[in-house]
Amino acid sequence: xxxxxxAQEALSRTESGVVNAFFAVLAIVAVVAALKMVxxxxxxxxxxxxxxxxxxxxxxxxxxxxxxxxATQVLVYLGAIMVLLxxxxxxxxxxxxxxTDLDNEQRWIGALVGLGMMAVMSYSLWxxxxxxxxxxxxxxxxxxxxxxxxFGTYLVPFEALSLLLLAxxxxxxxxxxxx
Amino acid sequence: MYLNQFxxxxxxxxxxxxxxxxxxxxxxxxLMSIELILNSVNINLVALSAMNGDVAGQVFALFVIAVAAxxxxxxxxxxxxxxxxxxxxxxxxxxxxxx
Numbered sequence: 077x078x079x080x081x082x083a084q085e086a087l088s089r090t091e092s093g094v095v096n097a098f099f100a101v102l103a104i105v106a107v108v109a110a111l112k113m114v115x116x117x118x119x120x121x122x123x124x125x126x127x128x129x130x131x132x133x134x135x136x137x138x139x140x141x142x143x144x145x146x147a148t149q150v151l152v153y154l155g156a157i158m159v160l161l162x163x164x165x166x167x168x169x170x171x172x173x174x175x176t177d178l179d180n181e182q183r184w185i186g187a188l189v190g191l192g193m194m195a196v197m198s199y200s201l202w203x204x205x206x207x208x209x210x211x212x213x214x215x216x217x218x219x220x221x222x223x224x225x226x227f228g229t230y231l232v233p234f235e236a237l238s239l240l241l242l243a244x245x246x247x248x249x250x251x252x253x254x255x
Numbered sequence: 256m257y258l259n260q261f262x263x264x265x266x267x268x269x270x271x272x273x274x275x276x277x278x279x280x281x282x283x284x285x286l287m288s289i290e291l292i293l294n295s296v297n298i299n300l301v302a303l304s305a306m307n308g309d310v311a312g313q314v315f316a317l318f319v320i321a322v323a324a325x326x327x328x329x330x331x332x333x334x335x336x337x338x339x340x341x342x343x344x345x346x347x348x349x350x351x352x353x354x
Contacts, residue, residue: 092256099256103264110268110291114275119283126287129268133294136261140305145297145316152320157290157327164283164331168338179278180347186277190270197266201259208258210306225310226317237321244325252332254339 092212099139106132117174119165123158130154144219261302268295282334282344286327293323 106129113125130153137146226234268291275288297316304312338344 096256099260103260106264107267107271110271113291114271114278114284114288119281122284122287126290129291130294133268133298136264136298137301139256140261140301142301142304142313142316145301145313145320148317148320149297152324153290153294157324160327160331161283161287161290164286164334167335168283168344178281178284180280183274183278186274189277190274193273194266194270197270198263201262201266205259205262208306210256210258210302211308221310222313222317225314229311230314230318233318237318241321241325244329248328248332251329252335 095139099136102132102135102139106136117176117178119175119178120162123161123165126161127154127158130158144222258302258306261298265295265298265302268292268298280345280347282337282346283331285346286330286334289330290323290327293319293326 109125109128109132113122113129116122116125130149134146134149134154137143137149272288272291272295275291276285279285279288297319300312300316300319302312304310304316334344337346337349341348
């Protein structure tokens with residue numbers, strides 16, 4: 077956690093050109109790794125590319141001054157969810173190595189849908205936000221503010237969420253057990 | 256920093272995730288693409304939270320991360336069950352309910 081805070085302090089002291097360069101590198105890494113993930117013909121490689129995307133997104137959170145979300149991203153996504161997905165790969169006995177039939181025959185329609193959505197979304201984002209800028213003196217929202225908000229204003233959703241996690245845990249055990 | 260640079264990165268990741276969901280046969284790969292989609296939504300939430308100087312966006316990003324963890328747990332249990340019953344996780348073959 078302190079490394080995240082140190083990185084954030086360093087970021088708030090550097091000028092915006094450097095931050096923009098950081099962002100450009102992270103964005104290019106994220107998009108290229110995501111494209112590799114959806115086109116790779118090896119399930120384990122796809123999982124590792126997803127790891128790269130998630131790490132880059134954690135970097136974007138640090139740039140945005142969201143230290144606690146970045147730390148949670150690393151702990152939950154990179155730590156827990158990736159291990160879960162790799163266990164899924166293992167338990168479904170995916171072949172080690174390249175496979176030929178990971179894509180279905182609708183993938184051209186899928187690509188068309190993706191490109192169409194990208195066009196519509198870029199256009200509407202451009203129309204909607206134009207060149208709105210983030211505030212220059214961006215105060216990093218501290219973990220203290222986040223926790224005050226979670227355990228104050230959003231206490232009821234938080235409790236509902238913990239119930240949901242419990243239900244999902246029990247549901248996953250019930251669904252997956254052998255009887 | 257422009258707001259749109261974050262929102263367009265999120266849109267790009269979202270569209271790549273949608274392509275992955277539509278184009279992949281393997282159930283585990285579909286779940287990975289769904290994770291990508293949920294992450295792109297989180298970028299939006301955190302970027303708009305920084306834009307408005309309001310911490311609520313970050314709180315909801317954390318909620319989305321927790322829901323994603325629950326979702327991937329249940330999703331993998333379902334994929335495992337499909338594998339156990341049919342010896343294959345090709346989701347195109349799971350069409351028992353097709354009319």
